[in-house]
Amino acid sequence: MNNALESFGRLLQIMDELREKCPWDKSQTLESLRYLTIEETYELSDAILEKDLDEIKKELGDLMLHLVFYSKIASEKNAFTIADVLNSINEKLIRRHPHIYGDVIADDAETVKNNWEKIKMTEGRKSVLSGVPNSLPAMVKAYRIQEKARGVGFDWENAGQVWDKVQEELSELEHEKVNGSPEKIEDEFGDLLFALINYARFINVNPEDALERTNKKFVKRFRYIEDKVNEAGKSMHDMTLAELDVIWNEAKKNV
16 A cells, blocks of 8 residues: 555656646646546557556556546646545445445446436436447447346346347347338438447447457458568459458467
8 A cells, every 4th residue: 555655656756747847748638638548448448458457557557647647737827636525436336336435236237227327316417328438439338328227127128129129229220121211211220229338238248349359350360461462472462252251261260
């Protein structure tokens, strides 16, 4: 604990010095840091998916710097300090864990999540969905919306029901492909994606992680094809799909 406090204190001191002496750090604002923070968050996400613990450590450090940076700028505006930030999260954690700091009983993770949502509604929120940021990527947003709805009991009973819904939405999409307008096709495609995300949740798969792992797998295999084509002194444009498919199947065995 002492080492952690000492290290955190050193970071705060460095931040003070950089804000005072470094031209770049002095010029930053809450707004200018925003997109950089988003980038750092995605870099952390990549490191987690790659299970690279050393890289996770580095990216956590970068994010920690940003948290301290925002707090430093806010303190200059007499808005809040890093101590205010920490006190706020400490109080929130205690308030939202009455099974630890109070007399509420919660023996499983699902009960804890449900209690969490109920407590948030007593904190002035008008909707359980108000805690889902508008700027989240659509797939992450859909997953979080469904989790929030589940927290207050609005959910399917089992995975079989959700799979039936997936099949229903697929049929409706097929119908609109033949008979519908581009807008209706897009609408039904969105419904199908939402149902698939719901199904993923019921089979304990995070759809965002699953899709990103598939993206990474495709990139590795596609680059394998590019390398093989280049080694043969050819261009992909000059090869048939059947020829490329042979290399693709080879890639599936090797990467």
